[in-house]
Amino acid sequence: MVPGRVVRVDRGGCRLITDRGPVRVEHADTPAGVVRPDDPTAPPCPGDWAVLAPLPDGRWRLHALLPRRTVLLRSGAGRRSGAQALAANVDRVVVAVSLHAEPVPARTERLVSLAWAAGAQPVVVLTKADLAPEPAQSVTDTATVVPGAPVLAVSTRTGDGLPALADLLAEATSVVVGPSGAGKSTLVNALLGREEQRVSRIREADGRGRHTTTSRDLLPLPDGGVLIDTPGIRGVGVWGAREGIRRTFADVEEHAEGCRFTDCSHTAEPGCAVLDAVERGELSGRRLDGYRKLLREEAWEASRTDARLRAGRRREFRQRHRVMEENLTRKYGLGGRTDRR
Ligand SMILES: Nc1nc2c(ncn2[C@@H]2O[C@H](COP(=O)(O)OP(=O)(O)O)[C@@H](O)[C@H]2O)c(=O)[nH]1
Ligand SMILES: [Mg+2]
Ligand SMILES: [Zn+2]
Structure with missing residues (x-):
């Protein structure tokens, strides 16, 4: 068996890097339930460490996923499991905030809360600094809403701030998050020193982007370390991020x-x-307001998720009970519910 790291996951399978080069694994070749002992339902995500086992025909299957040291979760209404893993084993979460328009502190506070909740160090990057009248002032203002997180102004046009950011990300696993159009992929390309990620053309009117980045990819940095680009996340929930919010x-x-x-x-x-x-x-009253709002939202989402999980368990119990009854009927000929079908 060989160790590998998941770089990309799609519908049919995932790609991993190993010391033997890149390996593709089909989900169909991985028996359900054997992959992650602590949570067999959790599918692999970029950043996961895996053990690969060879198949007789030369292909590979996932033998196990190792427990995650840290994990960035995305929650949202309608997700049955409550949350989806965006990136695993990340040390830094780069929160990209565009200076194309005045930053909205509440949006930064939300993403930084998720970063702390992941067990990672948040790094707030104010992108497109070349478009800001006073980037230094924006850095100072932003720093007051994210105590404990470094804040940098960066421009991929002028190169300002890029070496400092590269230093922060060296030798670590980092993931870049933020709304689409924030300049995430451009930033990733600048750090990689090559055009790896496709960049979107933003609508000049509101500075928003389209979703050009559709998959999450783990990419090696020139100075060591790896970077995971993500599609834009805007309306992301804060379920499970209670401690992260308190830290923010x-x-x-x-x-x-x-x-x-x-x-x-x-x-x-x-x-x-x-x-x-x-x-x-x-x-500031705004800050207290933001604190109360995020905590309230988290409590509400948690109660909804719990209700959904409870309902799911009840359904599963009823179904198992029915199967058990049918087996008994078949075996011992006990009359009852099965006759009425
Ligand atoms: N002026 C300026 N524009 C930038 C900068 N970085 C990115 N952009 C532009 O912002 C738009 C969105 O960039 P993209 O990287 O696709 O954003 P993503 O959706 O967050 O990945 C593109 O038109 C980029 O050219 C920057 O530092 N300065
Ligand atoms: Mg992108
Ligand atoms: Zn009080």
Whole structure:
């Protein structure tokens, strides 16, 4: 058997890099349930480490996926399992925010929360710095909403900020996220030093892009390390990111330690240190609002997902029960439900 790393997953299978070169594995060749012992339903995703076993005809099958050290999850309404793995074993999550227009702090806070929740270090990259009147000011403003995360302004047109970013990503596994049109693929190409990813033409009117990047690919960087490009993620949920949200809002959490009640909701309670901080101008009302909104959204999504999972389990139980009853009927000729079919 040989170790490999998943670089790309599509409907029929996945591609991996091994020390013997690239290998293609068909999903059909992988028996269900053997791949990941901790969660047999989770399909492979870019960044996964795998054990490959040879088949007699020279092809390969997945023998096992190793437990994920970190994983960037994307949740959203309608996903039955609650969340989909976007990238596994990532050290850094690059959150791309375009300076083509004034950045929306709430959008950055959301993606940075997901990055912390993944177990990775978020790095906020303000792209298209050549289009911003004062990129340094944008860096300062953004830094206040993402404590603990480095913020860099980068332009692929002028090359500004690229060496600093390359340094941050060297020797690590990184994934680039952000809305489409943010300049993710252009950034990936600049870091790779070649035109690997297709770049979209944005609509000049609103600076939005189309989804040109349709798959997630793990690409080796020239200075060591690997980079995973992703299609745009805009309306991504925060299910399961509760701790990530609290980390993103470390400043709010710090003030909250002074609240009289430990379960203070920071809305109208007496002795609320967070509201006091807003009053004194030490914390922006917008920031407190964003904190409460994301936590509320997470709680709501979690309750919906739990309900869906519970419903799924009930269905599965009923079905198993029916099969059991049919077996009993066949075996012992017990009358009952099967007669009524
Ligand atoms: N002015 C300027 N435009 C950029 C820069 N980086 C990317 N773009 C443009 O932004 C558009 C979207 O880029 P793309 O990389 O496809 O975005 P993605 O959807 O996030 O992958 C393209 O038209 C790029 O040429 C930059 O640093 N400066
Ligand atoms: Mg792209
Ligand atoms: Zn409070």
